[in-house]
Amino acid sequence: MKISVCIPVFNFDVSNLVSDLKCEIEKSNLDADIILIDDASNKEFRDKNKQLISPNCYYIQLDKNLGRSKIRNLFLNYIATEYLLFLDCDCEIIKANFIQNYLDFIRVNPLAEVVYGGRILPKETPESQYLLRWKFAQQRENLNLQARKSKPWLSFQTNNFLIKKNLFKKHQFDENFNTYGYEDLLFALNLKTENIKIHHFENSVLNIDLETNTRYLKKVEESMATLAEMLQSPKSAKMASEIKVAKAHSFLKKYGLKTIFKHIFKSQKTKLKNTLLNNPQSLRSLDFYKLGLLCENLK
Numbered sequence: 001m002k003i004s005v006c007i008p009v010f011n012f013d014v015s016n017l018v019s020d021l022k023c024e025i026e027k028s029n030l031d032a033d034i035i036l037i038d039d040a041s042n043k044e045f046r047d048k049n050k051q052l053i054s055p056n057c058y059y060i061q062l063d064k065n066l067g068r069s070k071i072r073n074l075f076l077n078y079i080a081t082e083y084l085l086f087l088d089c090d091c092e093i094i095k096a097n098f099i100q101n102y103l104d105f106i107r108v109n110p111l112a113e114v115v116y117g118g119r120i121l122p123k124e125t126p127e128s129q130y131l132l133r134w135k136f137a138q139q140r141e142n143l144n145l146q147a148r149k150s151k152p153w154l155s156f157q158t159n160n161f162l163i164k165k166n167l168f169k170k171h172q173f174d175e176n177f178n179t180y181g182y183e184d185l186l187f188a189l190n191l192k193t194e195n196i197k198i199h200h201f202e203n204s205v206l207n208i209d210l211e212t213n214t215r216y217l218k219k220v221e222e223s224m225a226t227l228a229e230m231l232q233s234p235k236s237a238k239m240a241s242e243i244k245v246a247k248a249h250s251f252l253k254k255y256g257l258k259t260i261f262k263h264i265f266k267s268q269k270t271k272l273k274n275t276l277l278n279n280p281q282s283l284r285s286l287d288f289y290k291l292g293l294l295c296e297n298l299k
Contacts, residue, residue, distance in 0.1 A: 001103060002031040002081040003162075008071045009049060010039045012089040012209070018052045020093040024100070025056060032099055033058065035078055040065040069173035069183045072158070076169060084168060088159040090209035091119070101203045102162050109199060113164040114191060116156050117203030118148065126210055132280040133216040137207070139283060148200040154242070156188035156198050160205045167196070177230060181223025182243065186230060189239035213277045224290055228297035245290050249298065258295055265292030 005021055007014060018034055025032050034057040038046055046061060053059045060078060062071070075084060085102060095101060105115055120142050126134050141157065148155040171194065173187050188198060211219075230240035231249075240246055252258040265272075265288070272289050280286070 001083070001106065002033075003083045003085055003099065003103065004075075004079040004081040005032060005034045005085045005087060005099065006072075006075040006079070007034065007036050007087050007089055008039055008068070008075075009036050009041060009045070009089045010065070011041045011045050013045060013048055014089050015048065015052060017087070017089065017091065017093065018057060021099065022054070022057065024093075024096075024098060028097070028100055030099055030103070032056070033081070035075060036060065037071055037074060037078070038062060039067070039071050067178040068158075068180065069177065070175050073172045073175065076165070076172075079165065081165065083162055083164055085162045086158060086160070087205065088207070090207060091159060091205035092208045094120075094206045095203055098203060098205075101201075105199070105201055105203075106162070112199045113167045113196060114156075115162040115199045115201065116148070117160045117162075117201060117205070118142070118145065119157060119159050119207055120204045121207050121210075128279070129212050129214075130210045132213040132276055132286065133211040135280065135283060136216075136286065145200060145202050152198045152200060153188040153192040154185065155200065156184060158184040158187070159207070160203070171196070174236065176233065176235075177226055179222050179226045179229075180219050181226035182230060182240070183226075185243060186236055186239060189242055193239065213280060217273065217276055220286070220290060221293060224293035225297050228294060231298065245287070245294055248287075248291050249294050252291075252295070262292070262295050265295065 014036065021034055024030065036049060036052065036058065037060045038049060040062050050059055058078070066074065072086065083106070085099065102115065102117070106112060121134060121137050143155055171190060173183055177183060191198060227240060227243065227246060230236040231246055241250065252261050269292060272285060275285055276289060
């Protein structure tokens with residue numbers, strides 16, 4: 001059973017990640033390779049990551065940025081293996097037998113077509129300018145195995161998952177949405193509509209790229225615009241409506257509260273944003289901010 005480790009790269013040095021993966025492949029004599037597709041990174045990162053090319057590590061350089069969905073689909077053009085193991089470029093391997101753990105899971109569960117291994121962040125509380133993203137990940141995203149299994153589709157993320165090639169050919173990421181946000185949940189919810197199970201097990205990676213509050217909030221703003229597009233698209237609206245903030249928007253609209261909420265949000269938006277940037281203590285403020293942005297994007 002051969003597996004391809006697929007890593008989309010954008011402005012990140014993946015030397016340590018590739019080194020750890022190659023070490024396991026060579027030490028355990030695994031039938032596996034590594035494929036890096038660089039999504040038009042800056043020259044300094046391209047030059048550094050090109051040096052990782054070897055007999056079991058391939059590097060593809062794109063001249064134009066494709067975005068999170070298109071680049072993942074693109075890997076299908078370069079792999080001939082039965083399974084693809086997707087990893088984000090900003091993760092660190094923390095399991096001695098990381099790839100082998102996936103192979104063992106498939107051997108024990110031969111019908112499994114999609115498997116998510118999980119993600120953790122450093123336990124130490126970061127400085128205040130990095131606190132918002134860290135808090136959100138710790139409390140909302142990086143769930144323990146039991147919590148992930150209770151909501152297998154909504155707990156799915158693209159940072160560390162295995163998928164069978166034949167299934168991925170049929171169910172790819174939706175390339176209609178090129179901007180940041182919710183492409184992973186839309187992909188997972190599409191699998192749900194097809195009654196395709198997402199399996200969860202404990203094989204976490206460590207996320208090592210902490211984002212500043214400013215950078216993360218820009219992503220939040222972009223993601224709400226993306227979600228609004230999804231909710232207005234006939235193809236994706238039903239699936240996107242399962243997302244928590246979309247449900248909150250539906251509640252406001254159903255009970256005639258949206259106009260009032262938008263008025264309150266407009267009066268508090270600047271103050272709320274400054275709080276999130278400078279003193280992010282509660283995720284409730286982030287929830288309020290997301291909902292307000294979504295209301296603004298859905299006229």
